[in-house]
Amino acid sequence: MSASNFSTPSTDPSKTDLILVVEDEPTIAEAVRSRLQSEGFQVEVATDGPSAVEMCTNLAPSLMVLDLNLPGFDGLEVCRRVHQYRRVPVIMLTARDDETDMLVGLGMGADDYLTKPFSPRELMARVKAVLRRSESAGTAGPTLKFGAIEIDPTTRRVTENGAELHLTPTEFDLLRALSEAGGAVLSREQLLAMVWGYRDGSGVRTVDSHIRSVRAKLNSQVIRTVHGVGYALDPDAGQAEQATEGASTDEALDTDGPES
């Protein structure tokens, strides 16, 4: 997939971003619509899975705010069908935190997740961050190499020993950020700011979840956990951690959640 398929660039200031809101609960749909419109976005609302796919195909929105539990078929199926044709950034709305964990684990291609209930301010921060990321995603750069792994920022392809890895957009951005740091340790707060665009340090568990899913897709374990600090790329990370205490340091950081 070429970088130009990743999003609809909105560099033309006369063109406002269209956001497709897919939500079957009318009060939530209306609250989200009015907030987005007050921020200057164009908004369309779909209330079930099939119409979401149809509207997404016809309207080519810049972003979808997508409820997980919908009539017809659910948000996962909407994502799957839509992403066959076009890479639309998605913020998935879930009813519970464990639903979010499950979805991140599946690597279903949502760019971010928001658990209900959420504040309009929080939603706006996420929408702007995802749009900012998708607009800069086409930025070209040199191919980055780390051990057997090659990251091409232009095509957004990652290969390991020449075989393509299928990373979600967020997983790609995370691996790219670590790679561009050239082996330096990045804290979870730094990664959150670089990849998700958040500045307030909230949601560091999101970083751990995505690190886990990137690791699961890589054969060589190049992501080193720096206990209590963050993560770094290290070509010998797998060997070093095996030589000391196996994966136990990873587990401690991954399962304990944020440490202050």
Ligand code: CA
């Ligand atoms: Ca619902």
